[in-house]
Amino acid sequence: MNSLSQTFSITLMNLQNLPARLGASLVIVVGIAGVVAVLIALLSMAKGFEGTLQGSGDPGTALVLRMGSDTEMASTLCSSCLGMLREKPGVAQTDQGLLIAGETYVITDIPKRANNSPANLPMRGVEPRSFLIRDEVKIVEGRNLEFGKFELIAGVKAANQFRGLDIGNRLKIRGASWEVVGLFEANGGIFESEAWVDNTVLVSNLNRDGYNLAVVKLASPEDFDSFNDALKKDPRLESEAIRVSQYYSEQSKSVTALITNFGYSVGIIMAIGAIFGALNTMYSAVSTRSVEIATLRALGFGPVPIVISVMVEALVLAMIGGGIGATLAYLFFNGYTASTMGDAFSQVSFDFAVTRDLIMRGIIWSCALGTIGGLFPAILAARQPVTVALRGR
Numbered sequence: 267m268n269s270l271s272q273t274f275s276i277t278l279m280n281l282q283n284l285p286a287r288l289g290a291s292l293v294i295v296v297g298i299a300g301v302v303a304v305l306i307a308l309l310s311m312a313k314g315f316e317g318t319l320q321g322s323g324d325p326g327t328a329l330v331l332r333m334g335s336d337t338e339m340a341s342t343l344c345s346s347c348l349g350m351l352r353e354k355p356g357v358a359q360t361d362q363g364l365l366i367a368g369e370t371y372v373i374t375d376i377p378k379r380a381n382n383s384p385a386n387l388p389m390r391g392v393e394p395r396s397f398l399i400r401d402e403v404k405i406v407e408g409r410n411l412e413f414g415k416f417e418l419i420a421g422v423k424a425a426n427q428f429r430g431l432d433i434g435n436r437l438k439i440r441g442a443s444w445e446v447v448g449l450f451e452a453n454g455g456i457f458e459s460e461a462w463v464d465n466t467v468l469v470s471n472l473n474r475d476g477y478n479l480a481v482v483k484l485a486s487p488e489d490f491d492s493f494n495d496a497l498k499k500d501p502r503l504e505s506e507a508i509r510v511s512q513y514y515s516e517q518s519k520s521v522t523a524l525i526t527n528f529g530y531s532v533g534i535i536m537a538i539g540a541i542f543g544a545l546n547t548m549y550s551a552v553s554t555r556s557v558e559i560a561t562l563r564a565l566g567f568g569p570v571p572i573v574i575s576v577m578v579e580a581l582v583l584a585m586i587g588g589g590i591g592a593t594l595a596y597l598f599f600n601g602y603t604a605s606t607m608g609d610a611f612s613q614v615s616f617d618f619a620v621t622r623d624l625i626m627r628g629i630i631w632s633c634a635l636g637t638i639g640g641l642f643p644a645i646l647a648a649r650q651p652v653t654v655a656l657r658g659r
Contacts, residue, residue: 273571277578293547294580295587297540298635302591302628304536307599308529309627310618314604316522318456318616325487326358327399328507330480330497337517338371343477343505350503351480354496356489360398365483367395370465370474374439376428387428389439390457391465391477399483403457408433408448413464416471419448421458423603423615431461442471456514459615482507537635544580544639549646569649576644577637584636585629592628596620 330351335341348368351357358365370391375384394413397403411417418437425431435446444463452458465477484490487509494507563572600620 273574275571277575279575281579281582290547290550291583294540294544294583294636294639295590297543298584298587298632299591299594301533301536301540301635302588302632303594304591305529305533305631306592306595306620306624306628307618308532309526309624310595310599310620311604312522312525312529313621313624314616314619315525315614316518317619318454318459318614324402325490325509325511326484327510328482328484328490328493329510329513330482330503330505330507333504333506338369338479339373341478343368343480343503345476347477347503347505348480350500351482351497354493354500356484356486356493356496358483358485362395362398365395365399366480367393367399368465368477368480369393369396370468370472371478372440372468372472376430376437376439378427379429380427382429385428387424388460389468390460390462391468392462393465396462396465396481399481400452400457402453402455403450403462404452405448406451408446410448411462411464412447414467415464416442416444416467417447418444418461418463419450420446420461422449422451423458424461425449426603427459427615440468440471454617456614481510533631537631540635541639544584544635545642547639549643573644577640580640580644581633581636584632584639588629588632591632592620592625595628596625 329338330343330347331338331341332343348366351366352364372389372391373386374389376387377383378385397410405419406422408419411419420428420431430437431446431449433446433448437444437446450458450462469475469477482493484493490507490509497503497505497507563569599618602618603615604618
């Protein structure tokens with residue numbers, strides 16, 4: 267019998283005997299399932315947060331911020347800046363004029379539904395053209411705000427997270443009473459975590475002059491460089507443009523990296539425990555079958571097929587655990603809504619995203635754990651002297 271036939275025969279026999287070692291086998295399965303489930307759940311949090319921010323980006327739309335400003339709230343633009351921006355090349359135009367809008371971005375404290383504790387709600391002052399530029403925003407309940415009035419529309423995720431954002435309610439914000447008149451969606455993007463109001467009314471209420479930023483729809487994404495170059499050359503503006511897609515990608519990096527690193531750190535700690543559990547189980551399996559393995563060696567079975575058979579057994583158990591862990595993570599966490607601190611310390615609501623890529627990472631982790639957990643017991647099984655093993659020592 268050649269090595270391939272020997273390997274197949276021993277492996278098949280080992281797998282057929284798994285039910286007889288069910289308790290020991292479950293140690294590996296449950297341990298690795300826990301590692302994979304926790305790892306995927308934590309990484310899906312990072313993936314969901316990243317997707318929410320990057321999903322708000324359009325390469326054909328640019329933000330104009332004051333030179334050196336990293337966030338919308340840290341930026342300021344003068345009240346006459348919009349007129350200067352309209353002179354620049356590359357701006358899209360419709361029958362309603364050039365697609366440029368000034369916006370104000372502030373945060374305010376609103377009680378959360380879950381525990382009634384105050385949290386930061388982003389509040390964006392917008393102009394009518396903001397809805398033409400950010401055309402992903404769609405009213406799904408109630409109506410749009412009427413400009414010139416103290417009216418407010420809320421993103422659906424903000425309405426689910428904060429108290430008082432139900433249609434018809436009035437909120438005392440920044441010394442004024444705002445009526446909630448509608449709810450909107452934005453393709454799952456970050457704007458769903460905001461409240462929008464009339465920019466002119468908001469600026470007047472805050473006793474401000476000017477804007478935090480301007481949002482610009484470009485005639486085409488290729489016009490960005492010429493538009494930005496014109497901004498930088500104008501000494502009156504002291505501003506620069508950034509693509510919306512790039513802005514939100516940069517805003518998501520630090521939080522995404524923090525969650526990802528935390529997820530892998532927890533995963534590694536749990537993986538070490540799972541490896542020791544797998545090692546203990548496989549060593550016990552090899553020890554209790556030492557006479558059986560020695561008998562196979564005495565009958566002419568080589569050490570390599572024995573090593574491979576033990577490795578395959580560990581891998582099968584690990585992959586079963588990985589599959590269970592990935593399934594549990596998908597069932598319990600995919601689409602789960604959470605919130606964390608985002609740009610300018612504002613609350614950002616997002617959905618956990620258990621993607622195919624994360625499931626594959628979890629399965630790969632389970633295979634790696636199974637390989638490490640089965641390797642040393644497999645080598646022990648192959649190297650144990652036949653005469654010693656046959657005596658049951």
